[in-house]
Amino acid sequence: VLSTQSTVSSGINAEYGDKQITWFWQFVKEISDEQRSRMLQFVTGTCRLPIGGFRELMGSNGPQKFCIEKVGKENWLPRSHTCFNRLDLPPYRSYNVLKEKLLFAIEETEGFGNE
16 A cells, blocks of 8 residues: 655646645545555555555665656656656646556556566
8 A cells, every 4th residue: 555654746836736636545445456456566565565464565776765756748658667666657637647648657658677
């Protein structure tokens, strides 16, 4: 399960910041367990948490928190940087657009070594 307490947010401004993060966690709560697993895979490169839980996620340089960064333009898809457990989330103007783009990203994309 993804956790707000083990998350860092950056690149967030007052106009979009709180909405983007709130919408992201609303999305995570609403999707199925299978979709949450795909979200974790999309952002971290693994569909399972470490034995110690979300706070013990590892990056390429050791322990690395899950990070959401506001990057890009509204028409972009979300991007991930699995070595850094980072999700680049464009500044979508509505929850429905964020949901549509995230679902597409986690369900229709494959990374290195995925089946």
